[in-house]
Amino acid sequence: xxxxxxxxxxxxxxxxxxxxxxxxxxxxxxxxxxxxxxxxxxxxxxxxxxxxxxxxxxxxxxxxxxxxxxxxxxxxxxxxxxxxxxxxxxxxxxxxxxxxxxxxxxxxxxxxxxxxxxxxxxxxxxxxxxxxxxxxxxxxxxxxxxxxxxxxxxxxxxxxxxxxxxxxxxxxxxxxxxxxxxxxxxxxxxxxxxxxxxxxxxxxxxxxxxxxxxxxxxxxxxxxxxxxxxxxxxxxxxxxxxxxxxxxxxxxxxxxxxxxxxxxxxxxxxxxxxxxxxxxxxxxxxx
Ligand code: FAD
Numbered sequence: 001x002x003x004x005x006x007x008x009x010x011x012x013x014x015x016x017x018x019x020x021x022x023x024x025x026x027x028x029x030x031x032x033x034x035x036x037x038x039x040x041x042x043x044x045x046x047x048x049x050x051x052x053x054x055x056x057x058x059x060x061x062x063x064x065x066x067x068x069x070x071x072x073x074x075x076x077x078x079x080x081x082x083x084x085x086x087x088x089x090x091x092x093x094x095x096x097x098x099x100x101x102x103x104x105x106x107x108x109x110x111x112x113x114x115x116x117x118x119x120x121x122x123x124x125x126x127x128x129x130x131x132x133x134x135x136x137x138x139x140x141x142x143x144x145x146x147x148x149x150x151x152x153x154x155x156x157x158x159x160x161x162x163x164x165x166x167x168x169x170x171x172x173x174x175x176x177x178x179x180x181x182x183x184x185x186x187x188x189x190x191x192x193x194x195x196x197x198x199x200x201x202x203x204x205x206x207x208x209x210x211x212x213x214x215x216x217x218x219x220x221x222x223x224x225x226x227x228x229x230x231x232x233x234x235x236x237x238x239x240x241x242x243x244x245x246x247x248x249x250x251x252x253x254x255x256x257x258x259x260x261x262x263x264x265x266x267x268x269x270x271x272x273x274x275x276x277x278x279x280x281x282x283x284x285x286x287x
Pocket of ligand 1: 048050052077078079105107108109110123126143145150151153157159161164174175176177
């Protein structure tokens with residue numbers, strides 16, 4: 001099913017994200033985690049795409065398993081930073097042949113020292129989306145950054161660029177992770193003011209290990225509220241307590257979002273079925 005149709009139903013949705021392995025020997029472990037998370041019956045599941053497309057084979061296989069074997073709508077990600085238009089068309093044909101109807105269209109991070117853009121390639125995600133829309137009938141998702149994308153000269157410029165994604169045929173957006181809901185609320189207010197009307201899914205990352213904090217800051221430049229930092233400070237060296245506190249924090253964030261009218265919740269579940277299951281259970285009467 002197209003995710004745009006799922007989101008049109010008007011009820012709150014929950015989706016989970018998984019990532020592919022880098023090597024074949026790890027595939028069974030990732031497959032098992034994917035199968036367990038699928039059994040929670042989320043509204044859909046996304047599968048990330050390794051930087052530069054190195055994990056493409058596994059991304060597509062996992063998406064195909066989710067959709068065809070586990071009965072959950074799949075959203076594979078693709079990036080275009082190192083792939084030209086013919087390569088993207090090949091990937092779309094491959095996904096279509098597997099019965100996939102949705103794709104998360106991203107530019108990807110530009111590798112250091114890399115000559116960008118490549119010949120017959122794309123400059124930005126909006127160009128990729130335009131091409132996908134012309135080439136096929138996939139439902140297209142895109143990324144957005146409530147705290148601003150690191151390369152953008154200003155938040156306003158980033159939001160103006162975001163509008164180009166909607167204009168290019170993007171049907172919904174998923175946010176970068178954030179840990180302070182007020183950042184999302186002010187972002188939503190500002191993008192609605194400039195005419196971005198498509199659904200925005202809130203990206204929630206349950207931080208269950210202290211070391212994830214550093215990775216999250218490196219990946220997204222996110223700001224951690226003092227309330228969260230004191231949790232990490234108090235429980236960071238006690239793995240079981242940190243996991244419990246991290247799940248509780250993510251659950252509270254989601255409850256507040258839903259209470260304030262946010263309809264789509266996307267959990268960066270990081271191939272952790274137990275974390276995904278606990279969050280789903282905590283929300284059993286809410287979502
Ligand atoms: P773009 O939309 O092209 O934006 C990149 C920068 O260019 C921004 O600063 C923007 O303001 C600016 N810009 C955009 N359009 C224009 C324009 N037309 N003219 C001028 N400037 C413009 N990475 C992976 O490698 N694999 C994944 O699976 C993956 N999944 C992700 C999922 C989500 C929900 C998010 C939020 C990010 C994900 N990323 C992933 C990271 C993403 O690839 C990087 O953040 C990348 O740097 C930007 O990708 P984009 O599609 O947002 O690019």
